[in-house]
Amino acid sequence: MPEWDAGGVTGTVSAGLVGRDADTARLRGLVEELAAGQGGLAWVEGEPGIGKTALLAEAFAGAAPAGCQVFWGACDELAQRLPLRVLTECLQVRETSPDQQRAEIARLLRGRDFTGPTPLDVVAAAVQRLVGWVEQVSMAAPVLLVLDDVQWADEASLLVLAELARLVGQIPLLLAVAARPVPRRPEVLAARRTLLARGAVLERGGCVLHHADLVAVLLEQVVYPPPAGSVDEAAVHENDVDRRWACVHPVCSPFPEA
Numbered sequence: 001m002p003e004w005d006a007g008g009v010t011g012t013v014s015a016g017l018v019g020r021d022a023d024t025a026r027l028r029g030l031v032e033e034l035a036a037g038q039g040g041l042a043w044v045e046g047e048p049g050i051g052k053t054a055l056l057a058e059a060f061a062g063a064a065p066a067g068c069q070v071f072w073g074a075c076d077e078l079a080q081r082l083p084l085r086v087l088t089e090c091l092q093v094r095e096t097s098p099d100q101q102r103a104e105i106a107r108l109l110r111g112r113d114f115t116g117p118t119p120l121d122v123v124a125a126a127v128q129r130l131v132g133w134v135e136q137v138s139m140a141a142p143v144l145l146v147l148d149d150v151q152w153a154d155e156a157s158l159l160v161l162a163e164l165a166r167l168v169g170q171i172p173l174l175l176a177v178a179a180r181p182v183p184r185r186p187e188v189l190a191a192r193r194t195l196l197a198r199g200a201v202l203e204r205g206g207c208v209l210h211h212a213d214l215v216a217v218l219l220e221q222v223v224y225p226p227p228a229g230s231v232d233e234a235a236v237h238e239n240d241v242d243r244r245w246a247c248v249h250p251v252c253s254p255f256p257e258a
């Protein structure tokens with residue numbers, strides 16, 4: 001591990017994520033199961049910047065080399081007004097898609113091939129067809145579908161998530177979601193409840209990432225223990241490092257329990 005020296009205080013820098021070994025291992029375990037043909041669910045939640053995306057990226061880096069088809073989408077605060085946009089982008093559903101099914105779904109969403117009465121019917125039909133497409137491609141090779149920033153997901157995409165969650169026991173599909181606790185949208189909380197009810201991996205104090213956890217690890221690994229003789233213990237106490245850190249990490253705001 002690389003060494004650092006800050007004014008005589010030295011330490012080591014971890015190459016991977018700080019304090020996330022257990023979470024990474026748990027998610028990697030889901031990938032191993034997926035590669036062996038077994039689906040799964042994961043819901044990762046935590047405050048902005050706490051490392052949700054980094055954790056998923058680290059844990060899932062081995063999925064494609066293990067033979068899985070990986071689709072990665074991130075919801076967007078503005079695009080939540082556009083039904084299914086995040087999924088059509090990450091699943092590459094375009095009118096020019098090489099396979100007929102995806103091209104048809106794209107045409108459907110553009111209103112080209114639809115004869116029903118309302119736009120709502122278009123979205124409902126597209127939800128079903130997207131679910132069917134994922135189900136079908138998972139027969140060719142296991143599918144890892146990651147949806148990040150789900151706090152901003154549109155309702156139709158959340159419906160796709162819920163529908164896919166029903167299938168993970170039957171098909172090789174690993175559905176992994178990351179979300180901030182706010183904004184607290186009822187439809188996101190409903191999707192969370194659905195995934196958890198279906199056995200999604202969510203471990204409070206594990207996959208739930210809080211600044212307090214990270215700061216505690218950093219304090220342990222970087223600030224303490226000071227090199228013998230290099231720091232005046234009384235001075236450290238006076239500076240009150242713990243209290244200084246305590247001021248900078250915000251109060252956690254976890255999802256309310258259903």
Ligand SMILES: Nc1ncnc2c1ncn2[C@@H]1O[C@H](COP(=O)(O)OP(=O)(O)OP(=O)(O)O)[C@@H](O)[C@H]1O
Nearest residue numbers: 017018019020047048049050051052053054055180
């Ligand atoms: N445990 C960690 N060890 C090392 N770096 C970390 C750790 N957690 C987060 N980081 C780093 O902090 C930054 C923010 O992390 P990341 O983007 O994954 O947060 P996030 O929870 O996804 O935030 P957001 O809610 O805004 O999407 C990144 O540069 C990431 O590499």
Ligand SMILES: [Mg+2]
Nearest residue numbers: 052053054148
């Ligand atoms: Mg993120």
